[in-house]
Amino acid sequence: MDPLDGFGSPGREAAAADSRSAWSRFSSWLECVCVVTFDLELGQAIELVYPQDVKLTEKEKTSICYLSFPDSYSGCLGDTQFTFRLRQSVGRQGFKDDVYNRDAPVTLQRETAHFFGYVYFRQVKDVSIKRGYFQKSLVLVSRLPFTHLFHSMLQIIAPEFFEKLEPFLEAVCNEIDQWPPPSPGQTLNLPIVGTVLQIRIPSKSDKPGGSPVRQMTKENLLPAPTLLPTLHELDLFRCFQLVLIHLQMLWELALLGEPLVIMAPSPTVCSETVLALISAISPLKFCCDFRPYFTIHDCEFREYTTRTQAPPNVVLGVTNPFFIKAFQNWPHIVRLGEIKMAGDLPKQVKVKKLSKLKTLDTKPGIYTAYKPFLHKDKILIKRLLKGIQRKRPSEAQSAILRRHLLELTQSFIIPLERYMASLMPLQRSVTPWKTPPQVRPFSQEEFLSTLDHTGPQLTSMLRGDWMGLYRKFFRSPNFDGWYRQRHREMTQKLESLHLETICDADLLGWTKDKSEVEIVDLILKLREKLVRARRQHLQVKDGVLDKLDAFISSIVGSLPEDLQSVLNAR
Structure with missing residues (x-):
């Protein structure tokens, strides 16, 4: 037996390290590829997972x-594409590298607690x-x-995979492993x-x-790239064509x-x-949580259908009519049917009382008692119906729909952004010898008092109870998430400014008349700030972190040898 072949041997450790690094590019795009088949004895079963050591x-x-099969696949002859989202198991390590998330728009950031399944x-x-x-x-x-x-x-790959099976899938995964990592901008x-897919990550x-993405070709690239104008956007008109007249209500619910x-x-x-x-x-x-496709077999089914507490803040997509009975205590249910035409227009679903919810034979409609805060945009609805x-x-x-929704959301969010910016301490209050100042607390009443001068009526033609909408928004997870994100960004900005002012200060001069205890305390604090800055990928001026690193090294070098050895051992 080879002595290097035992437990913890260099050979085995190197092989394990190679295995991890071998798929690093692949794993920046995909967690894995699964093949799910129907087994007569087991029902739905995973036939193959690639890479195999995932x-x-x-x-x-x-x-x-x-989640990989339609809930009732008797009517799904041919090919069907859809998306699901599932909660990762507790204890699973999240994706550690957040450089991508730092630079990506919040709506396109990598999930840390969920997987998408395409x-x-x-x-x-x-x-x-x-x-x-x-x-x-x-x-x-x-x-x-x-x-x-x-x-x-x-x-591109699925039709060919169903003919060629595993060797083809292995070749595809190896090809993905050659891709550059996703990089915003x-x-x-x-x-x-x-095929070569050309994309731009926002x-x-x-x-x-x-403006939309323009094609950029390289002369030596064969075949010519296929430009994907978007990574994530859907055909909004196709999705909303049965509920166009209720778009305002659905936007508020979201x-x-x-x-x-x-x-x-x-x-x-x-x-x-x-x-x-x-x-x-x-x-x-x-x-909030959202499940584009949800089945009765889902682990969270009981959690979402309990009658003993209010439904959670989650949007669920379902196909099984059984859910009408299971979700009768939910406040908002949208039932979509096959597209029916009324003349040359798709027949719009109606808003109905929750008490009209029947089992199985429930007609298409929006079952809710919700009363929107804002009025409908009749001009937009007429424009879209005329477009049909x-x-x-x-x-x-x-494109018309997307621009309308973007402008509506921006009208709502700009006053919040403006008020949040007013909570940021002035740059001159950041000094090298004091802890950086904190962001002032958010006062809902103070914000609401600013709306007369900075409110959404300045950018939106829509009338209604904007004040009531803000008050309800303050109680939602979306406000909490937005506020935490903005507060974190502002705190990091203050931390960056503090590092830059420290770097510009005369640190060596400061240490000349200080005791060893005070100098060691400064070194430890600066080290802690450097570690945090690198861990959070703080955006600071070029050379700031290296300059502070060099300063720490020179100060440590000026101390007695016994102190140097203690500090270098830390």
Whole structure:
């Protein structure tokens, strides 16, 4: 037996390290790829996971199995694409590198506690199989909310995978492992099975609603890249065409993080509608839970259907009519049906009383007692309905919708941003010899008193009870999430300014008449600040951290040797 082959041997440790680093580029895009099939004895089962050494818990595997097939797949002949989102198991280590999250818009940040599953399900008749049908799903599991990119990839790889199976999947994963990591603000060329997808990942510094992506080609790139104009945006018009006249109400429900169930005929429709609703409040991050596709087998089913407490702040997309009975105590249920035309316009669903909710035969409609704070935008509705009659392309209708929702959200959020900025201490109050000043506390009443001069009426034509909407927003998880994010960013900005003022100060001069205790205390505090700055990826002027590092080293070097050895050992 080779002595190096034992437990903890260098050979084995090196192999393990190679295995981890081998898939580092792949794992910056995808957690894994799963193949879920129907087994006569087991039901839905994972047939294959790639890379093979990826660590999924049994609970996560079970969830992926149930979420990867349509709830009732008897009517899903052919190919079906949809999206799900599942909670990661407790104790799982999150993704540590947050450089991407630092630079990405909040709505596109990598998930730390959930996975997305992007599904391509195929069901076709096959007499060689006992049940008479071939039923299989190819699932891309990722922490990134890149819906359009991953579904575009599946359209390229899934049909070929169902013919060529595992060796083909291995080749695709190896190709993804050659991609550059996702980098906000960068245009990337991503080769996949003979196609090159060209994408640009939005950056936090981009202007919301900016111009679309332009194609950038490299002369030596063959084949010519296929430009994806978006990573994540959906066809909003297709998602909302049955509820256009209620768009204002749905935007408010999303803004306030209200418990909401979207019931639709297929997982494609329910998952896209949930994701469209979440994106309706962009650039504000939706900070509640949401499940684009949810089934009765989900681990959280009991948690969400208990009658002993109020429903949680979550948006669920479902297809099984059983949920009408299970969710009868929920305040808002949107039931979508197949598209029916009234003349040349899609028939709009009506708002109905919750008491009208029946089991199974419930008609399409929005079942709620909610009264919107703001009036409908009749001009927008007329414009969209006229666009349908004039056969305006869906992309153009979606662009109108997206701009309207962006302007509406910005009108709501700008007064909050302006007030929040007023809570920031003045730059001159940051001095090298004192702890940085703190952000002033947020006063809801003080904010509301500013609305007469800085309120949304300055940028929005919509009338209504904006004050009431803000008061209710203050009680929602979306306000809490927005406030925490802004407070963290402002605190980090103060920390950066403090580091820069320390760096510009005469630190060596300060130490000349100080005792060893005071100098050691300064060194320890500066070290702590440096560690925190690097861990948080604080954005400071070039050279600041290196300059402080060099200063610490020179001060330590000037101390007696016994103190030096103590400090260097820390």
